[in-house]
Amino acid sequence: MxxxxxxxxxxxxxxxxxxxxxxxxxxxxxxxxxxxxxxxxxxxxxxxxxxxxxxxxxxxxxxxxxxxxxxxxxxxxxxxxxxxxxxxxxxxxxxxxxxxxxxxxxxxxxxxxxxxxxxxxxxxxxxxxxxKEISQRYSFENIIGQSKKMKQVFETISQVAQTRATVLIHGESGTGKELIAKAIHQRSNRKDKNFIAVQCSTLSKGVIESELFGHEKGAFTGATESRQGRFELANGGTLFLDEISEIPPSVQVKLLRVLEERQFERVGGTKTIKVDTRIIAATNQDLEKLIKENKFREDLYWRLNVVKIEVPPLRERRDDIPLLVHSFIKESSKANKKKIKGISSKALMLLQNHDWRGNVRELKNAIESMVVLSNKEIIGVEEISSYVKKENEIDGTINIKGTMHLDEIEKIVINKALKKAGGNKSKAAEILGISRKTLHRKLS
Ligand SMILES: Nc1ncnc2c1ncn2[C@@H]1O[C@H](COP(=O)(O)OP(=O)(O)OP(=O)(O)O)[C@@H](O)[C@H]1O
Ligand SMILES: [Mg+2]
Missing domain, CATH: 3.40.50.2300 (Response regulator)
Structure with a gap:
């Protein structure tokens, strides 16, 4: 080179x-x-x-x-x-x-x-x-995770990064879709060229076409200069179309053509422009449902869905939570000039049992606020926000009738713990505060 x-x-x-x-x-x-x-x-x-x-x-x-x-x-x-x-x-x-x-x-x-x-x-x-390799044992680019599900995601990223294949990333809000898109770019031979992200939901219908494809001078009122669109800016690099479901139907057609032919015309222009832009799209919507409702073009869906990455919600990979918590504590402790060293195991358990509807983003924000508000070296249960605690409590209530045998109550408690741990016996034992061996004995 x-x-x-x-x-x-x-x-x-x-x-x-x-x-x-x-x-x-x-x-x-x-x-x-x-x-x-x-x-x-x-x-x-x-x-x-x-x-x-x-x-x-x-x-x-x-x-x-x-x-x-x-x-x-x-x-x-x-x-x-x-x-x-x-x-x-x-x-x-x-x-x-x-x-x-x-x-x-x-x-x-x-x-x-x-x-x-x-x-x-x-x-x-x-x-x-x-x-990087050393620190990547538990993280991939900046994506932290060691759960089986995240390892599969890392594997897919490695496989597709070097290709030009279009990737569709699907997952709930806050699961790390943008991080994944960046990781794909970073691992590709396009990494020295631009990574351009477009939030399709924040652009109004009127401007989205010219934002994506650019326009020629005089194409519309206010177009005093001709301008490159994001597709051209990302030439040789990667274009990340976030919240792809928000693209209006008229622009969906044009997008389809770029995906098929890698060429387009600027708004108000006649010259065909060829680009070598890799496209990664993301959504938290069920696109197949939107297709049925005629809100998203099926042909476009299949063009985007060459490789699909399903990002699991955080509650389906709870074993990632301790790592994420530790890394966020370290990060925000440094950023906020605090001397917080860690978290107590009880507090960590509460965080691990919480359902985190806002996924990693919500967890990250929760940690940041705990770090900012805490004056201790180790974050304890007191620092955990009450609604996280509440969820744990509700989940922990059981109805004990006076006639119940101790064995019966134990059975209910163990089942609850197993359910909470998603069937993982080691984790269930941890929740119950007993050894895995003891749990096995009780189960049999
Ligand atoms: N596995 C992870 N490791 C470290 N940080 C993460 C991870 N997943 C998400 N984050 C952090 O959580 C926040 C949200 O991530 P990101 O913006 O990529 O989510 P998203 O799926 O694009 O969300 P949305 O659908 O709301 O746009 C970011 O601050 C990101 O750095
Ligand atoms: Mg996003």
């Missing part, structure tokens, strides 16, 4: 000279005279190394450095500085520049510094991916 170098040099001759030399050395080069333009380029292109002049009219080399680190932290910057202004270069090194070269440039030195920077970058990448 060719390496990409971005040159920023206000002196046109130096800029062109550098460009020629490095192109001859088989690097892909983009060159700009202004920092602002170079940063714009960096926003949507993969760049391995930036070679930047220090003193320029407009943005200085230092400013470019700071901004470039925000835009693309893994890109390395080599500073070019005039002899005698080395102090500035040293300051840049402190801020994270990889190296500096003094002008007039020694070409041999330039080539060595570039090669060394590239191998440093590779080493860093390898190390990062190793670190």
């Amino acid at each position: 060719r390496q990409n170098i971005l040159i920023i040099e206000d002196d046109k001759n130096t800029k062109e000279g550098l460009k020629k030399i490095l192109e001859a050395a088989k690097y892909d080069i983009a060159a700009f005279e202004k920092g602002e333009d170079a940063l714009d380029y960096l926003k949507s292109n993969k760049v391995d190394i930036i070679l930047s002049d220090m003193k320029m009219p407009g943005m200085s080399g230092i400013e470019v450095l700071k901004k470039s680190q925000e835009i693309s932290p893994s890109t390395l910057m080599i500073i070019l500085t005039a002899y005698g202004t080395v102090e500035n270069a040293v300051e840049a090194m402190k801020l994270g520049a990889y190296d500096y070269l003094t002008k007039p440039l020694n070409l041999e030195k330039l080539s060595i510094v570039i090669q060394r920077a590239l191998s440093y970058r590779k080493l860093k990448e390898d190390y990062e991916s190793l670190k």
